[in-house]
Amino acid sequence: MNSELMDTPMGTLEIQASDLGITKISFSSVDKAENRTGSELTHRCKQQLKEYFEGKRKNFELPIDQTGTDFQKLVWACLLTIPFGQTVSYRDIAERINKPKSVRAVGAANGKNQIGLIVPCHRVIGSNLTLTGYAGGLERKAWLLKHEGIGFKNQGKITRNSVILTPSEKPV
Structure with a gap:
């Protein structure tokens, strides 16, 4: 290693x-x-x-070697489809992978992601537009989202115009 x-x-x-x-x-x-x-x-x-x-790169071009369950790998593949500067909710991901009742399992899989930034789990927020769980801490999650141009309202909620509420793409 x-x-x-x-x-x-x-x-x-x-x-x-x-x-x-x-x-x-x-x-x-x-x-x-x-x-x-x-x-x-x-x-x-x-x-x-x-x-x-430095603000010069929005996408990473690196091979990843991530071990997990089939469900975790499906969630992580979905994370890779979230564009720079946009966010989705755990519910959005559950719907995108055709497992609409698996919102908590999506959150757990998100938490098992070992390749943060490249597999952008920081772009996943709560359905109520608030920041939730991040292994690096919520301050770092907020910093990353601001770095990507995501706006915040009062009480730390993300501005609605930055959020993809109904993603249509499905992971490969």
Whole structure:
């Protein structure tokens, strides 16, 4: 497993990759002096994330290697279809994957996503337009959404015009 650290406006990220693709991106409190063995893929990921934080990149072009159940993989594939600067609700995802009664399971699968930012779980919000769960914390989730141009109303609710309420695309 290859690993590399990266400073971002929101703190240090740890990027992990196998020979097949990116396996994990997480906020880290790991000592930066600790030895890391990066790879061509972790370097490429770091460069694309740098471009994202600089506002120069909206989509990532990286292989991912994510292990999970078939249901989790279906949810994660759906996350990959959410465009930069837009959000969907957990209910929207459940409907998009033809499992309309699985809203909580969608939330659980979202929480198991190990490749945040690239598999953009930060773009998923509550049906009432509020921010809900994010492994990096709600402050970071809000920062990421603002970075992508999402507006907020009073009480931290997202402005309606930024939200796709009835997505029609289905994951491949």
